[in-house]
Every structure is written in C-alpha cells, then in structure tokens.
Amino acid sequence: MSYRKELKVAELAVQRATLLTQRVFHEKAKGTLSKDDKSPVTIGDFGAQALIIHAIRRNFPTDEIVGEEEASSLREDKDLSNQIWELVNTTKLDDEASEEQLGGSPKTEREMLQAIDAGQSAGGRHGRIWALDPIDGTKGFLRGGQYAVCLALIVDGHVKVGVLGCPNLPVDNSAPLSADVGDKGGEGRGVLFAAVLGSGAVSRPLSRGALQDSQPIHMREVTDIAQATFCESVEAGHSSHGDQAMIAKKLGIVKESVRMDSQAKYGSIARGAGDLYLRLPVRADYQEKIWDHAAGDLIVREAGGQVTDVEGRRLDFSQGRTLKENKGVVAAPKDVHEQVLDAVRSVLGSK
Ligand SMILES: Nc1ncnc2c1ncn2[C@@H]1O[C@H](COP(=O)(O)O)[C@@H](O)[C@H]1OP(=O)(O)O
Numbered sequence: 001m002s003y004r005k006e007l008k009v010a011e012l013a014v015q016r017a018t019l020l021t022q023r024v025f026h027e028k029a030k031g032t033l034s035k036d037d038k039s040p041v042t043i044g045d046f047g048a049q050a051l052i053i054h055a056i057r058r059n060f061p062t063d064e065i066v067g068e069e070e071a072s073s074l075r076e077d078k079d080l081s082n083q084i085w086e087l088v089n090t091t092k093l094d095d096e097a098s099e100e101q102l103g104g105s106p107k108t109e110r111e112m113l114q115a116i117d118a119g120q121s122a123g124g125r126h127g128r129i130w131a132l133d134p135i136d137g138t139k140g141f142l143r144g145g146q147y148a149v150c151l152a153l154i155v156d157g158h159v160k161v162g163v164l165g166c167p168n169l170p171v172d173n174s175a176p177l178s179a180d181v182g183d184k185g186g187e188g189r190g191v192l193f194a195a196v197l198g199s200g201a202v203s204r205p206l207s208r209g210a211l212q213d214s215q216p217i218h219m220r221e222v223t224d225i226a227q228a229t230f231c232e233s234v235e236a237g238h239s240s241h242g243d244q245a246m247i248a249k250k251l252g253i254v255k256e257s258v259r260m261d262s263q264a265k266y267g268s269i270a271r272g273a274g275d276l277y278l279r280l281p282v283r284a285d286y287q288e289k290i291w292d293h294a295a296g297d298l299i300v301r302e303a304g305g306q307v308t309d310v311e312g313r314r315l316d317f318s319q320g321r322t323l324k325e326n327k328g329v330v331a332a333p334k335d336v337h338e339q340v341l342d343a344v345r346s347v348l349g350s351k
Pocket residue numbers: 037039040136137232233234235237238239260261262263282283286292
C-alpha cells in the first residue's frame with residue numbers, strides 16, 4: 001500500500017498543530033497543569049491533540065487513536081477549556097484546499113473535547129492505530145528549546161507512516177547539530193520530517209499553508225565511530241547521562257553529546273546532523289510510550305538507520321500503549337549499530 005492519503009493528512013495535520021503550539025509559545029501565558037505522573041501539560045498539548053484527532057477522524061473514521069492526553073481535567077475547568085477552544089477555533093492553514101483536506105476543525109467546544117478524548121485506544125497488534133504525541137518534550141517547549149509534534153500510523157503492529165514537526169530545528173539539513181533555537185524571530189527554523197515504510201524519509205520546511213517541496217534525507221555514513229556525534233535527552237530523569245557517557249567513552253567518542261528534548265533527536269540523526277541516539281533506562285519500571293517513538297523509529301530506519309532497544313530487539317509497537325517488551329533505545333546508522341550495541345551491552349552488563 002502506498003499510504004499516500006494517510007501521509008498527506010498526517011503531514012498537514014502536524015503542520016497545522018505546530019502553528020497552534022507556536023501561538024501558545026508566543027502569544028499566551030504558558031501555565032501548566034500537572035498530570036498524575038507529575039509531568040506538565042499545557043493548553044498547547046490539548047489544542048494540538050484536538051486539531052490532529054479531528055483531522056484523523058474526518059479522513060479515517062474507523063481508525064483507532066492512541067493519544068497522550070485526555071480531557072477530564074478540562075471538563076472541570078471551564079476557563080482552561082475556553083482558552084483552548086479559542087486557539088483551536090482560530091488556528092487554520094492559509095491554504096483553503098489543505099484545510100479542506102483536513103476536514104476543517106471542530107465546530108464547537110464540545111466537539112473539541114470529544115476529539116481530545118478520542119485518543120484512548122488501548123493499542124495492540126490488530127488494525128490501524130494512530131499514535132499521537134501532540135507536544136513531545138513539553139519541558140523543552142516550556143523552556144523555549146526543542147520539541148516535536150509527533151504522529152504515526154501503525155498497522156497490525158508495524159509503523160507504516162511517521163511524521164515529526166519540529167518548529168525549532170533549522171530547516172537546513174546540513175546545519176550543525178545543536179539544541180540551540182537561534183534568534184527569537186525563528187528565521188530559518190521549522191522542519192517537517194516524514195517517512196512511509198519502504199519509501200524513504202524526507203524533510204521539508206514547515207509552512208503556514210500548503211506543504212512545501214520535500215527532499216530526501218539520509219543518515220551520515222560513519223566510518224570511524226570515534227568521530228560520531230551522539231544525542232541524548234536534556235532531562236537526566238528520562239535517560240541515564242552517566243551510562244551514556246560511559247558508552248561514548250568505550251566507543252572512543254570524545255566529542256560532547258548534544259542534549260535536546262523530544263523526538264527532534266530522531267529527526268536530527270535521520271538527516272545526518274548527528275549520528276547516534278542513546279536512551280538508557282533510568283528506572284527499571286518505566287515503560288516507554290508508543291507515541292514517544294513510533295514516528296522517529298520509522299524515519300530513522302527509512303533514512304538508513306537501525307533502531308533497537310538496549311538488548312538489540314526492534315521496538316515492538318504491538319504491545320498496547322507502551323513498549324512493554326523493550327528497554328531503552330539505541331538508534332544508529334545500520335553499519336555501526338551492532339558496534340554501538342556491543343558497547344551498550346558491555347556497559348550495562350558490568351553494572
Ligand atoms: N522516567 C522516564 N524515562 C524515560 N522517558 C520518560 C520518563 N518520564 C517521562 N518520560 C518521557 O520522555 C519524553 C521526553 O523525552 P526526552 O527526554 O527525549 O525529551 C516525554 O514524552 C516524557 O513523557 P511525558 O510526556 O509523560 O512527560
């Protein structure tokens with residue numbers, strides 16, 4: 001299957017949602033709510049989820065959706081719900097045909113809340129399931145750092161389409177890897193990554209209207225692993241900086257790691273700005289969420305990379321809302337992945 005329509009809808013929906021998140025960053029007070037697990041959520045997360053789920057339901061009404069957020073806290077907080085509605089109701093792509101392809105946006109606040117709540121699928125190994133992270137790296141978003149709007153289509157447990165909107169990464173695929181977001185105007189920033197299984201990966205500038213032209217992206221060829229650049233989370237609570245530093249040392253890497261939030265890490269290595277992405281578990285009981293990895297996993301593999309967990313198993317998206325059969329992530333160009341994995345095993349094995 002070509003998944004042509006799925007790809008187009010996903011790209012446009014992510015592009016529109018990034019506009020909403022940027023409006024939140026530039027125009028709104030960025031208050032946060034704390035979720036049960038103490039992680040933050042903003043009006044940007046809810047608004048982006050509403051717009052994207054609306055577009056999926058209009059175009060693919062029988063598909064299931066695994067979305068990170070849900071609306072119960074908004075039903076109890078009218079003021080917050082109103083703020084999100086104002087954003088959702090007024091964020092549109094400049095291009096009418098593209099808006100039409102998305103099926104417009106929710107018509108009422110009630111419809112918006114229903115859309116947010118339509119992301120409660122349990123996931124699993126059968127059927128068509130969209131995995132959605134409306135803002136990945138919420139902490140990065142709040143800091144003015146990197147974040148990503150992430151959407152993937154999983155069919156019978158396999159990722160078929162992946163899209164990442166990264167408003168604060170440079171458009172230029174050859175720009176040096178840095179978590180820096182540049183000047184306040186955002187000139188030259190904003191990139192949309194996409195991949196379809198078997199068709200390669202591309203990037204294009206994020207725009208305010210129709211999709212711009214894309215170009216293919218590839219991982220960089222690494223001939224000497226000691227020269228590789230690796231990226232990791234900013235948050236030490238999300239992956240172990242200590243173990244990652246030991247692995248880098250074992251590989252002879254002397255360059256300092258680049259720390260950035262969100263799946264922008266997957267996009268960055270897929271276009272050869274960096275080479276390796278290591279995410280080593282901090283807590284034995286944390287299960288990675290499918291929406292934190294599905295799009296990035298496909299984009300990196302389609303750009304010539306391999307993505308596994310710390311034991312060398314491919315990420316298994318058929319296990320429900322989490323990657324419960326996996327521990328951590330090791331993403332690298334295919335040719336050196338085994339070498340990186342050996343270093344990971346030896347560091348983790350000796351603990
Ligand atoms: N203990 C943890 N280990 C790994 N990832 C985590 C942990 N706690 C939260 N996360 C998730 O890490 C993601 C951000 O990753 P990164 O550090 O690469 O930017 C977020 O989606 C966040 O989930 P949440 O949305 O619940 O905060």
